[in-house]
Amino acid sequence: MGSEAATAVPKARRRAGEGGGARISGVLYPRWYWPSFAGPATIWLVLLFVLPFYVVFAVAFGTSDLFGNALPVYQPWYWSGSTFTAILDRFYGGDAFYQPALVRTLVYVPAASLLCLILGYGVAYYVARHSGRRKGLYLVLLISPFWISYLMRIYAWQGLLQPDGLINRILTQLHVISSPVSWLQGRPTTVVLGLVYGYIPYMILPLFGFLDRIDQNLLEAGRDLGAGPFKTFVRVTLPLSRQAILAGMVIVALPMFGDYFTNDLLGSTKTSMYGNLIDNALSLPGGSPQAASLVLMLLVLLIVPLLYYLRSTKRAQEAL
Amino acid sequence: MHPHPWPMGRMNRRDFLRRSAGAAVALPGAAAILAACTKPGQTSRTSIEERLLANPARPDHPVTLPLYQDPISPSTPIEKGATLQIYNWADYLWPRLFREFEDKFSKYDVKVSLTTFNDIDGGVAKLSAGQVAPDVFFPDPSELTKLVVSKLLQPLQHDLLPNLAANYWSEFQNPFYDQQWRYTVPYTVYTTGIAYRRDHIPDSKIQSMSNPYEILWDPEYKGRVTIYDDRRETMSMALMKNGIKDVNTGDPKLIDMAKDDVLKLIDATNAQLTINGVYVKMAEDVYWVGSSWSGDVVAAAIYYLPKGVSPDVLGFWYPSDGGGVIGNDLMVIPSSANSPRLAHEFVNFMLDKTNSFANFENWNGYQTPMNSINPSALVPKVIPPSLEEAVVVPKFFDTGSFILGVSPSVDALYSQAWDEIKAGG
Structure with a gap:
């Protein structure tokens, strides 16, 4: 009886499939039924992502009016690549004044992401494995920075890091420094630490999610097979959290590449990043096509790490 | 309930007619949309x-x-x-x-x-x-x-x-x-001159300089300099420093020189580009010297200084011949x-x-x-004596340089120079 029931359902499904529908629990669903569940999200994506994305193209390859407002060109046959090539020239041409900002971004973002990982992994590991009954409390504390907007928190840092701010006063009183340090005058360290401060919760949360789900039995198995705590961590926990590390890195690094306000508030033009180039272009008369071109170039730049992440996730799933 | 009413590629006559009618309605609409967005950027303007x-x-x-x-x-x-x-x-x-x-x-x-x-x-x-x-x-x-x-x-x-x-x-x-x-x-x-904190920079220092604009380039005030985050104002300040009174110049060499000078300024002093650098931040003693609209330094004195701080801590310099930037x-x-x-x-x-x-x-x-x-009666009633040079008199409008509109091609030169400054070099 049992085996008959087990084979009966797939047969029914196969038949329904041939007819174009699906029979579950004896009900025949039309073919559009299940895909329609994705309908609202698809419409949402088309309206708020695909169409605006096309507008970015139309702006990048379009022109601007007397005031610099974008005049998007929606017909690809009228598109002009002049802005795009001019911008490329600013990265690689004879007058490559965008290049330093690109280089800074390619240094600051990996540095900040790595710091997020190093600092965040320890926290996530502790909360996931050793916080015991306080796990809930720690999780709330981890989310607590989100209660105050990032902008507000960075403004607070601005106050703390000013020449006569609390940090300089404490360090001077402790004789760590003899005169106030100008933290906010275009110091790469300040900007990188600002990025870490702003984005580290986004690293900790996915790491915690993965680490919390690691089967305790696997760790015990490692110990049973003679591995010490360190070796168990290196051979079992770390490989198992590889996906979480990748996810965390992608989640923090992608928005950092477009971040401009951390540098605006904690740095100066000396620490301008890619996001600042976009922001600056937008405030220039005639700058909209330039800003849109920069957005498209950033997209191309980010596709590489994103594809690597997707490929590695796919492989990890296949390995399961 | 038939899960698949009609297979792809086949439709009956009624459906065909219905769809054709729909297309007939939709196509002129699409054409109208395309016509509405003919190649933009070709605004018609009269020769005047x-x-x-x-x-x-x-x-x-x-x-x-x-x-x-x-x-x-x-x-x-x-x-x-x-x-x-x-x-x-x-x-x-x-x-x-x-x-x-x-x-x-x-x-x-x-x-x-x-x-x-x-x-x-x-x-x-x-x-x-x-x-x-x-x-x-x-x-x-x-x-x-x-x-x-x-x-x-x-x-x-x-x-x-x-x-x-x-x-x-x-x-x-x-x-x-x-x-x-x-x-x-x-x-x-207003005029655009130089505002400074007199508790850190004595009047005599600025007044003894043959070209007081150069104080903004002085590395002695590293970290304490602010210039305006305003394309034309800051470029004008650099032109003035180089003795160019035509702050609306379209000469690419002069614009380039002004740009290089602003980059040098930022390099030497870590100057910050701000809008409230004088009226808020200089009042709070964050910045000690900066290019400043006369009204900003007066506002700092009458409104933004912390309680108990005398307005005399603020000073303002504007060329004595009235030949600075006015507006x-x-x-x-x-x-x-x-x-x-x-x-x-x-x-x-x-x-x-x-x-x-x-x-x-x-x-x-x-x-x-x-x-x-x-x-002349504004000091000291409204404007503190230390800011006497922030008073604007009618004759400045004969002697000073106005920041005015420039042709679109010259405007593009200023924009590119500013873009380079903001990109940080």
Whole structure:
């Protein structure tokens, strides 16, 4: 009886499939039924992502009016690549004044992401494995920075890091420094630490999610097979959290590449990043096509790490 | 229930007719959309407009701006229950005056609402893109021609603005940038000089310098220098430092030189590009020296200094021959104004002697070019003696350099230079 029931359902499904529908629990669903569940999200994506994305193209390859407002060109046959090539020239041409900002971004973002990982992994590991009954409390504390907007928190840092701010006063009183340090005058360290401060919760949360789900039995198995705590961590926990590390890195690094306000508030033009180039272009008369071109170039730049992440996730799933 | 009513590629006659009818309706619609978005960027302008844009107003080249519509009739009734939309720089108008205006017109149930911008490029861009639809806007003369030929402003009804003729300097009754004051009335006048903290930099230091602009490049004040996050102002300051009085120059070499000098300044002093660097941050002793509009340093003294700090800590330098950068801001009524009559009333209200002076004295520190203000009597009543050079006198408008509109191709040169400065080199 049992085996008959087990084979009966797939047969029914196969038949329904041939007819174009699906029979579950004896009900025949039309073919559009299940895909329609994705309908609202698809419409949402088309309206708020695909169409605006096309507008970015139309702006990048379009022109601007007397005031610099974008005049998007929606017909690809009228598109002009002049802005795009001019911008490329600013990265690689004879007058490559965008290049330093690109280089800074390619240094600051990996540095900040790595710091997020190093600092965040320890926290996530502790909360996931050793916080015991306080796990809930720690999780709330981890989310607590989100209660105050990032902008507000960075403004607070601005106050703390000013020449006569609390940090300089404490360090001077402790004789760590003899005169106030100008933290906010275009110091790469300040900007990188600002990025870490702003984005580290986004690293900790996915790491915690993965680490919390690691089967305790696997760790015990490692110990049973003679591995010490360190070796168990290196051979079992770390490989198992590889996906979480990748996810965390992608989640923090992608928005950092477009971040401009951390540098605006904690740095100066000396620490301008890619996001600042976009922001600056937008405030220039005639700058909209330039800003849109920069957005498209950033997209191309980010596709590489994103594809690597997707490929590695796919492989990890296949390995399961 | 058939899960798949008709297979792909096959349809009956009725469906075919129905779909064809749909397509017949939709296609002209699509065609209309495409026609509506024919290749943009080809705005039609008359030759007069093109000439105006290519040769913007200069003191020796006065301009009468074209009219595209008549001013509103003086008998236009005051709009009832209206919310007057004001579009202005941040911190540039005393909020109490809004309340007083509402009280004055309370029988019309009027409200005033303020939207602000942080730099003139951004302010004008939003207005021209239709992102704001204000009743009163506060630009400067450099953008005026573009605003008018783009039909974004409406001409003023002089009969509704009697306070201009009654109260203001003759220079602004028929200014060179708007002959017959068709579109504008003055709001404030100012100079651009150097503000400094006298508790860190003695007056004698600046006064003994053969070229006081160079103090902004002095590495001794590393981390304590602020310059304006404003394209034309900062480029003008660098041109002035190099003795170039034509701050509207279109010479690519001079623009390039000014750009390189600003980059050197940032490199030497870690200068920050700000808008509130003087009136807020210098008052708080964060910055010690910076390029400054005269009104900003006066505002810092009368409003922003922490309690207990004497206004004497602030100093201001402007070339003694009056040959620095000068300017004035304007009040205009956009063509999109929903309450044009009320807008006229507001402009006239701001041109009133008492209101205008109250705005200057209590809030923004920017002088108004009114006959009733005796510049030499402002010190020490309103302006502290240490800021004497921040007083604007009419003769500056003969000796100083105005930042004015430039042709689109020259504007692009300034934009690229500014882009390079902001990208950080």
